[in-house]
Amino acid sequence: GQQVMQIPQYQHVQEGEDFTTYCNSSTTLSNIQWYKQRPGGHPVFLIQLVKSGEVKKQKRLTFQFGEAKKNSSLHITATQTTDVGTYFCAGPTPGSARQLTFGSGTQLTVLP
């Protein structure tokens, strides 16, 4: 079945440093979504990428969708303590667009 892997699993950064998490799917994705889950919270939708090679920005966050639509990345510039949380990518489950297959997640800690 489809696998969606994320690396790294954990990342500690000093406040002000940059951070990147990478998402790789075993199958081609029609789109990819990114969610953020704060400690003790629930997943919150960040963005959806649909087109091959697409790049979208939200303030300090930059999202990319690979040309082959099998990988994606989230880059945060100059991290802040408010960026703490776990970042999940998710793609449609093959054969069922109503289901999402979540990546394993990257847990970000920002040290003040």
Next chain:
Amino acid sequence: DTEVTQTPKHLVMGMTNKKSLKCEQHMGHRAMYWYKQKAKKPPELMFVYSYEKLSINESVPSRFSPECPNSSLLNLHLHALQPEDSALYLCASRRLAGEISETQYFGPGTRLLVL
């Protein structure tokens, strides 16, 4: 209104208890989901309802029984749970527009502890 609400926020129950989790959305979404999430893991799909009908059951044990009374409400009935069922239970909803994969909106979850 892009809110999904869940009650209760926290629940402690014994292995012989019967309890129910509730989820509500008023966004007109016609797909609703139950997920189970263990600490430091991604959400794990349990059930999907489409147009108030159960469309996906991911081989969930029968001690979990979902119910969708109407298009805004989703319940999860719990009976004879095991300690390993302790987790965060998340409800999500999504607008159905053909087969286009669209955003899922998550509720805050119910933190369940089974003693």
